[in-house]
Amino acid sequence: MWLRKVILSMVTSLDGFVEKKNRDISWHVWDEEMQAYMDDFLEGVDTLLYGRRSYEMMIEYWPEAEKNERNSEEHRAFARKMNTLRKVVFSHTLNAVTWNARIVKENIEDEILAMKQQEGKDIVLLAGPTLASTLIRHNVIDEYRVIVNPVVLGEGQPLFQARPRAIELVSTRTFHCGNVLLVYQTSKV
Secondary structure (H helix, E strand, O other): OOOOOEEEEEEEOOOOEEEOHHHOOOOOOOOHHHHHHHHHHHOOEEEEEEEHHHHHHHHHHHHHHOOOOOOOHHHHHHHHHHHHOEEEEEOOOOOOOOOOEEEEOOOHHHHHHHHHHOOOOEEEEOOOHHHHHHHHHOOOOOEEEEEEOOOOOOOOEEOOOOOOOOEEEEEEEEOOOOOEEEEEEEOOO
16 A cells, blocks of 8 residues: 555646746746645645756755745745655656656656655655656556646646546536646546
């Protein structure tokens, strides 16, 4: 029996893209209600998963966001949470990481399955469509939390590059900003 769930949580456009060309995510629709949702969600998480590109993008922003006096106290508190959580970076090319992270270079499936057996809170992949595709192919994701933004990009990096095993819609939530959270769980068969 697995003690921890692996959750994929990503923001997508209405047409299924997670980023525009050049890794642009400036189109994300985000407000205080979305921030409160994410704060609550991360209370149940103790480990973040990243691929190399997403890790590099996140480390450029979050460590400094906590110190930036121009950010609201709520945003700095969220940055503190992001900076404190453990991180696992899956990369064949990185040789060193910081930001409370460790590198896994091989045996992704074995590593994830071992992590799921450990005691602790849930494990979440917040960014990285390439890593998401790998985890989907290895059937190690237990829950999908897709935040659909009311934006049509027309092109970009799609979330689903691999087909997930059977998933079942278990809940939805509509936010005032127009975002819709779709929560799916994988079937246990």
